[in-house]
Amino acid sequence: xxxxxxxGSHVSVSEGALVLLRCNYSSSVPPYLFWYxxxxxxxxxxxxxxxxxxxxxxxxxxxxxxxxxxxTSFHLTKPSAHMSDAAEYFCAVSERSGGxxxxxxxxxxxxxxxxx
Amino acid sequence: GAGVxxxxxxxxxxxxxxxxxxxDPISGHTALYxxxxxxxxxxxFLIYFQGNSAPDKxxxxxxxxxxxxxxxxVSTLTIQRTQQEDSAVYLCASSxxxxxxxxxxxxxxxxxxxxxxV
Numbered sequence: 001x002x003x004x005x006x007x008g009s010h011v012s013v014s015e016g017a018l019v020l021l022r023c024n025y026s027s028s029v030p031p032y033l034f035w036y037x038x039x040x041x042x043x044x045x046x047x048x049x050x051x052x053x054x055x056x057x058x059x060x061x062x063x064x065x066x067x068x069x070x071x072t073s074f075h076l077t078k079p080s081a082h083m084s085d086a087a088e089y090f091c092a093v094s095e096r097s098g099g100x101x102x103x104x105x106x107x108x109x110x111x112x113x114x115x116x
Numbered sequence: 117g118a119g120v121x122x123x124x125x126x127x128x129x130x131x132x133x134x135x136x137x138x139x140d141p142i143s144g145h146t147a148l149y150x151x152x153x154x155x156x157x158x159x160x161f162l163i164y165f166q167g168n169s170a171p172d173k174x175x176x177x178x179x180x181x182x183x184x185x186x187x188x189x190v191s192t193l194t195i196q197r198t199q200q201e202d203s204a205v206y207l208c209a210s211s212x213x214x215x216x217x218x219x220x221x222x223x224x225x226x227x228x229x230x231x232x233x234v
Contacts, residue, residue, distance in 0.1 A: 043225040104223050108158030
């Protein structure tokens with residue numbers, strides 16, 4: 001069984017400050033890992049993903065995340081927050097099965113607030 | 117179509133009525149998911165279809181909820197005898213199951229159907 005824990009339902013940072021959104025997962029097999037962003041009144045959009053290879057993954061809008069197997073973590077970071085980053089962020093895990101991916105489990109989400 | 121399409125985008129219904137929500141996945145995607153997002157809440161998994169396998173219905177909150185996927189493509193989520201607590205945004209997503217060289221394993225989401233039960 002797989003699960004995702006996102007620490008902090010709300011995170012507030014100042015514009016220009018570092019953004020760190022935490023995600024820990026549990027999975028019985030090597031996982032695929034994802035971060036999605038949801039802007040107000042919109043659907044979810046993929047920010048970045050880890051499947052295989054390099055553990056530091058770069059995504060859109062300057063975000064990146066690092067897969068750390070020993071810590072079962074996939075934290076999302078951005079060096080300098082922008083007002084437009086204010087949104088809901090979801091971490092998700094999918095387990096590898098038969099060469100593919102089975103089922104997608106989401107964390108409860110973290111609401112990122114950017115202070116001017 | 118180019119993306120996941122959901123209809124209607126908004127639905128207002130009276131308590132006790134039945135509603136049907138439709139999802140058109142991306143062509144070729146074998147996996148289809150339904151999620152519910154209530155105000156201020158995260159994503160609640162409802163049901164997962166994968167090819168011709170029996171769906172994973174473990175997330176359906178009650179027997180008033182059901183879903184089907186015809187021909188491995190379009191899916192309909194039906195809520196019978198709607199209650200006010202059913203008010204939420206219902207999101208559909210689809211994905212490839214098998215890893216592909218270009219790595220398209222992520223799920224693509226529709227814009228959702230906002231259901232309001234009055």
